[in-house]
Amino acid sequence: MSLATVLPLAVVMVAGPQILSAIFLATSEQWRRNSAAFVFGASLSISLIVVVAYFLGSNVSSGGSLLGTRAQTVLNAAVLVLLVYVAFDTYRTRNVSEPPKWMGTLSTATPRFSLKLGFLLLGVFPTDIITSVTVGTYLAANDAPVTDASGFVAVTLLFLALPSLSVLALGKRAETALPKVRDWMNDNSWLVSEAVILLFVGLTLNNLFG
Known part of the structure; x- marks a missing residue:
């Protein structure tokens, strides 16, 4: 994949609670171990879903596509309608939008909890499941090896690791800047959600007309 x-x-x-959690963990008490555990957990779930989707796609696909062309068009259209509704609803409730309450506990998180969080956030969060499955089935449909997903996995993990890497490289300057970024994302979580939705709208439109 290019x-x-x-x-x-x-x-x-990573857009949404994923990168926000990475920022919280990078400013936690055991930030090195927590950040490493978080990224490792994410690597396990992302790789697992991509590989499963790839092999299912390889076994089920017919004529280079997991679904028929007509079925894919109907599905993409349905997804587009749903995304537009979600975008509208997110904007409508923007003044009451708040990050999940569990994020307040991340400052005192343990590496074990961080590992589970990374695995679950990147493996169970709906947008991440859809994206990972899309990568796996895309590679299967195009008869590409599953190892071609390594770039996708690596770049995703790099984004998740950026907060802790910035602390490692910049020290006190990053420790001062990251809480400000975290607070901004807390206060503007609806904007982050809208950005994710718009990205999916773009991908869906590309699937429909590309």
Whole structure:
């Protein structure tokens, strides 16, 4: 997969509570171990879903596509309608939008909890499941090896690791800047959600008309 394809998919994977959690963990008490555990957990779930989707796609696909062309068009149209509704609803409730309450506990998180969080956020969050399945089935439909997903996985993990890497590289300056970024994302979580939705709208439109 080309970098131009991988980048927007990786952005979709981390936009929202995923990158926000990475920032929280990078400013936690055990930030090195927590951040490493979080990224490792994410790597396990992303890789697992991509591989499963790839092999299911390889076994089920017919004529180079997991679904018939007509079925794919109907599905993409339904997804587009749903995304437009979700975007409208997110904007309508923007003044009451708040991050999940469990994020307040991340400052005192343990590496074990961080590992589970990384696995679940990147493996159970609906947008991440859809994206990982899309990568796996795309590769299967195009008869590409599953190892071609390594770039997608690597870029996603790099984005998740950026907060902790910035602390490692910049020290006190990053420790000062990251809480401000975290607070901004807390206060504007609806904007982050809208950005993710718009990315999916773009991908869906590309599937319909590309």
